[in-house]
Amino acid sequence: MDTIFAVSSGAPPAAIAVVRISGPRAFAAVQALAGDVPPARRAALRTLRDATRAPLDQALVLCFPGPRSATGEDLAELHLHGGRAVVRAVEAALGELPELRAAEAGEFTRRALLHGRLDLSEAEGLGDLLMAETEAQRRAAIRSAGGAVRRQAEDWTTRLLGIAARIEAELDHGDEGDVAGDDPLPALRAAAAALGEDIAAVAARPPVERLRDGLRIVLGGPPNAGKSTLFNALAERDAAIVSPIAGTTRDRIEVPVVRGGIAWLLVDTAGLAGATDDPIEAIGVARAREALEEADLLLWLGDDAPPPHRCALWVHARADAPDRSAPQAGQLSVSVREDRGLTQLWERMAEIAGTLLPPPDLVALNARQRSWCDAAAGALSRAAMLDDALLFAEELRSARRALDAITGRAGVEDVLDALFGKFCIGK
Numbered sequence: 312m313d314t315i316f317a318v319s320s321g322a323p324p325a326a327i328a329v330v331r332i333s334g335p336r337a338f339a340a341v342q343a344l345a346g347d348v349p350p351a352r353r354a355a356l357r358t359l360r361d362a363t364r365a366p367l368d369q370a371l372v373l374c375f376p377g378p379r380s381a382t383g384e385d386l387a388e389l390h391l392h393g394g395r396a397v398v399r400a401v402e403a404a405l406g407e408l409p410e411l412r413a414a415e416a417g418e419f420t421r422r423a424l425l426h427g428r429l430d431l432s433e434a435e436g437l438g439d440l441l442m443a444e445t446e447a448q449r450r451a452a453i454r455s456a457g458g459a460v461r462r463q464a465e466d467w468t469t470r471l472l473g474i475a476a477r478i479e480a481e482l483d484h485g486d487e488g489d490v491a492g493d494d495p496l497p498a499l500r501a502a503a504a505a506l507g508e509d510i511a512a513v514a515a516r517p518p519v520e521r522l523r524d525g526l527r528i529v530l531g532g533p534p535n536a537g538k539s540t541l542f543n544a545l546a547e548r549d550a551a552i553v554s555p556i557a558g559t560t561r562d563r564i565e566v567p568v569v570r571g572g573i574a575w576l577l578v579d580t581a582g583l584a585g586a587t588d589d590p591i592e593a594i595g596v597a598r599a600r601e602a603l604e605e606a607d608l609l610l611w612l613g614d615d616a617p618p619p620h621r622c623a624l625w626v627h628a629r630a631d632a633p634d635r636s637a638p639q640a641g642q643l644s645v646s647v648r649e650d651r652g653l654t655q656l657w658e659r660m661a662e663i664a665g666t667l668l669p670p671p672d673l674v675a676l677n678a679r680q681r682s683w684c685d686a687a688a689g690a691l692s693r694a695a696m697l698d699d700a701l702l703f704a705e706e707l708r709s710a711r712r713a714l715d716a717i718t719g720r721a722g723v724e725d726v727l728d729a730l731f732g733k734f735c736i737g738k
């Protein structure tokens with residue numbers, strides 16, 4: 312395997328630039344540049360030199376022997392002065408060394424994954440952490456990066472292996488009569504059903520995408536209800552055109568906003584007019600319908616009650632306008648013109664967000680992880696209805712594969728470990 316190197320700190324110039332080197336020739340590279348290899352995990356000040364012995368920089372050198380390193384390989388860090396020319400010269404000197412090359416994007420993390428230093432769910436969390444812009448995103452990402460999803464999957468796997476070990480023992484030795492007296496299948500089916508329900512419950516929790524991509528707040532209602540005006544007020548900029556002419560907003564407009572530590576995606580739509588002769592307006596209305604369906608929260612500005620929706624807030628907009636009647640029960644009164652009701656609206660939205668976003672203290676799953684949870688839960692609920700021990704065991708194996716896929720790990724050795732560890736078959 313190649314030895315890779317890259318600047319792991321931000322783009323130069325900066326006070327310090329950290330160049331990381333990972334792979335079998337990492338310490339040979341340190342030897343070549345620094346003249347020796349400092350003791351493991353101890354910072355050492357060295358003068359780095361190129362092949363002609365000309366000094367490149369004074370640097371702090373750190374060596375982490377594998378497998379106890381971030382990548383699982385021999386890993387070295389050079390803390391350089393962060394000027395562009397310094398970094399370029401050191402990179403050039405490293406590039407001259409045999410079997411060394413510049414790393415590709417994400418390659419250090421990929422190697423960590425390859426060497427089992429982190430699993431797929433942790434790598435996903437790490438990716439989210441690097442992209443996090445809000446506090447809520449950072450908190451969720453640090454949980455995943457810290458192994459919360461992995462631990463949850465491992466916990467389920469342990470329970471699954473317990474059930475699998477007992478059914479495998481029954482299959483292998485049931486007729487020998489030395490493992491168990493009664494038919495264990497009913498109890499195992501109940502255990503499989505319970506595990507499947509637990510997995511399904513976690514998969515049904517608010518998805519992490521709502522944190523990452525923002526809660527979709529869609530403004531809907533008839534033309535001229537004041538949607539675009541409210542949209543601009545919430546977005547705090549004139550993203551949508553406002554006019555007294557019905558049908559001004561033809562396409563949906565999306566604006567991301569961060570407020571109160573939460574990422575919101577505001578979506579303005581064309582009014583839900585009835586019949587229209589204008590084909591473009593008709594497309595706009597169709598898109599508005601789609602947007603309403605995709606909304607995490609619908610802000611409904613119509614005078615009629617909101618259409619059926621998972622989560623809708625009924626807003627009495629343009630409250631100051633002389634032609635407006637009094638708000639009806641359940642409506643939140645807002646006037647953008649007189650700057651009334653907007654704070655209350657944000658407060659209500661934040662309250663609702665609390666119910667739609669993953670709770671900070673619970674594991675939140677992404678779409679990939681949810682789909683494997685659903686697969687595992689499905690296999691377990693099928694298993695729970697089977698009378699045949701062989702078919703039951705097969706469904707457990709497919710649940711196992713699904714759980715392994717969550718963390719990107721596989722293996723059957725631990726099934727055997729659980730089997731022999733618990734039942735002393737070889738006695």
Ligand SMILES: Nc1nc2c(ncn2[C@@H]2O[C@H](COP(=O)(O)OP(=O)(O)O)[C@@H](O)[C@H]2O)c(=O)[nH]1
Pocket residue numbers: 533534535536537538539540541552553554555556557558559560582628629630631632645646647648649
């Ligand atoms: N008096 C008053 N007029 C408003 C208010 N909000 C919007 N309007 C007016 O209502 C008309 C339609 O607004 P617009 O935001 O384009 O509605 P949309 O068709 O639902 O997007 C425009 O003439 C706005 O100036 C408000 O809070 N007070």
Ligand SMILES: [Mg+2]
Pocket residue numbers: 538539540551552553559560580581582
């Ligand atoms: Mg509009």
